[in-house]
Amino acid sequence: MNRDAKTYVAGHKGMVGSAIWNNLLAKGYRNLVGKSSRELDLRDAAAVKRFFDAEQPEYVYIAAAKVGGIMANNIYRADFIRDNLQIQQNLICESFEHGVKKLLFLGSTCVYPRDARQPMAETELLTSPLEYTNEPYAIAKIAGLKMCESFNIQYGTNFIAVMPTNLYGPNDNFDLERSHVLPAMMRKIHLGNCLRRNDMRAIRADFDKRPAANVTGQSSDAELLAAMEKYGIAPDGVTLWGTGAPMREFLWSEEMADASVFVMEHVDFKDACSGKEIRNCHINIGTGQEISIRALSALIAETVGYDGGKIHFDSSKPDGTMRKLTDVSKLNRLGWKHSIELNEGVKRLYEWYLNFPRP
Numbered sequence: 357m358n359r360d361a362k363t364y365v366a367g368h369k370g371m372v373g374s375a376i377w378n379n380l381l382a383k384g385y386r387n388l389v390g391k392s393s394r395e396l397d398l399r400d401a402a403a404v405k406r407f408f409d410a411e412q413p414e415y416v417y418i419a420a421a422k423v424g425g426i427m428a429n430n431i432y433r434a435d436f437i438r439d440n441l442q443i444q445q446n447l448i449c450e451s452f453e454h455g456v457k458k459l460l461f462l463g464s465t466c467v468y469p470r471d472a473r474q475p476m477a478e479t480e481l482l483t484s485p486l487e488y489t490n491e492p493y494a495i496a497k498i499a500g501l502k503m504c505e506s507f508n509i510q511y512g513t514n515f516i517a518v519m520p521t522n523l524y525g526p527n528d529n530f531d532l533e534r535s536h537v538l539p540a541m542m543r544k545i546h547l548g549n550c551l552r553r554n555d556m557r558a559i560r561a562d563f564d565k566r567p568a569a570n571v572t573g574q575s576s577d578a579e580l581l582a583a584m585e586k587y588g589i590a591p592d593g594v595t596l597w598g599t600g601a602p603m604r605e606f607l608w609s610e611e612m613a614d615a616s617v618f619v620m621e622h623v624d625f626k627d628a629c630s631g632k633e634i635r636n637c638h639i640n641i642g643t644g645q646e647i648s649i650r651a652l653s654a655l656i657a658e659t660v661g662y663d664g665g666k667i668h669f670d671s672s673k674p675d676g677t678m679r680k681l682t683d684v685s686k687l688n689r690l691g692w693k694h695s696i697e698l699n700e701g702v703k704r705l706y707e708w709y710l711n712f713p714r715p
Contacts, residue, residue: 357415357458357621362387364413366398366447367420371527372462372520375613376417383617389413393420399439404446408454416451416459417616418444418500422493426597426676428534429490437492444500448515452507459515460620461504463497463638465605465682466490467519475644475683478519478636487677501638508625509634516625518616521642521682524701525609526708532568532587537649538606541596542656542706547584548594549662556580593666597673600650605642605681608696608704615641618692627690642682643694652698659702 357363363380367373368390380388389411396407398420422439429436444461451459468476469484486494501517508515528539535543543566550558559580564573571583588595619639629637647655653667687693696704 357385359384360387361414361457362389362411363415363417364388364411365390365417365419366443367418369393369527370419371525371529371609372523372612372616373417373419374527375525375609376419376616379610379613379617398446399442401442401446404450405453408450412454413451414457415620416447416456417620418447418459418461419616420447421462423529423536424534425536425540426489426674429493430674433492436490437496440493440496441499444496444503448500448503448507451515452511452513457514458620458624459504459513460616461500461515461517462616463501463517463519464494465519465521465640465642465680466494466677467498467501468680470677474679475681476640477683478638478640478686481636481638489674489676505635505637508637514625516619516623516628517638518619518641519638519682520612520615521605521607521640521680523607523609523612524705525612526705526712528609528705530566530709537604538652538656538702539705539709541653542660542702542709544587544589544594544596545653545656545660545662545665545667546706546709547589548665549660551584551589551591552662552665559584588668588670593668594662595668595670596649596653597670598649598675599671600648600653600669602649602675602677603646603679603681604649604652605644605646606652606698606701607642607694608701611694611696612641615687615692615694619690623690628686639687639690640682640684641687642684643698644682644684645698646679646681647698655699655702656706659706 365377368377468480470487472480504515504517507513524538529535530539530543560573569583571579
């Protein structure tokens with residue numbers, strides 16, 4: 357990549373996009389362009405075309421997507437498939453029409469079947485049914501990686517798809533309904549700890565920064581307590597969805613950004629392909645390590661200082677896929693490996709949550 361070439365980071369305000377943006381700046385890339393969702397609605401094909409006409413980027417990172425945890429994916433199924441298909445369609449097609457030299461599309465390991473062999477190699481794609489709770493989102497992401505693959509085969513483009521594992525880090529989403537599992541658990545346990553200490557001042561400060569269910573720090577004690585109870589935060593403990601048995605893998609978002617920039621700098625589409633047929637050329641990005649949701653909740657509780665606090669699991673709620681461990685051997689062979697372990701990452705995230713409490 358030419359450090360002076362114009363590089364567009366779609367989703368540069370989000371957790372992954374902001375990490376990619378900062379990584380690029382640190383490595384000397386100065387000709388960066390990004391638009392917030394208020395400035396550019398990526399679901400609007402005409403608006404995206406006008407943006408590409410005006411900016412003419414040479415490199416594109418697609419870190420923009422509608423994302424959420426198991427609750428949001430299960431409730432807002434139509435929104436997840438519609439919005440993500442529109443975003444991908446517009447960005448990939450305009451990148452092709454405007455001769456973008458290289459594109460990186462960020463997918464998700466939820467593209468793999470519910471009962472995929474573990475650890476999940478890239479070849480597990482489309483081998484059996486998907487997990488029901490996030491099927492619409494997964495189908496959208498499969499469409500995106502297949503768009504990249506198909507444009508490369510037919511037109512000789514250099515569009516690369518990467519499938520990151522569960523990510524967490526600075527600028528994460530801590531919404532009690534729409535966030536992913538790790539930040540959702542962290543906020544619930546943090547609020548549970550405040551409630552156990554009867555620290556309503558800290559609870560108000562938290563809801564001022566991140567309102568939930570139309571409740572803010574200015575709401576009454578009764579409204580705050582009712583909102584927390586709605587999300588399983590009560591004086592007798594914190595309740596989490598599922599049994600706690602599922603195993604999950606987590607990668608620090610800034611490392612995901614580093615891997616993304618590494619792939620753009622050092623890997624071409626042909627490098628990620630093997631075999632007689634050109635398929636499964638996407639690249640898993642992860643750690644190759646896993647932890648149970650129950651053990652993760654204990655790690656977060658220890659980090660937060662929720663000593664003696666109770667954590668309950670509601671087995672009437674879905675677990676999702678029981679195991680989702682990525683095979684990262686392709687990425688390792690290409691030259692990149694993670695370095696931040698989960699214990700350290702959870703400490704960093706909680707420090708960020710307390711000291712940089714952006715909504």
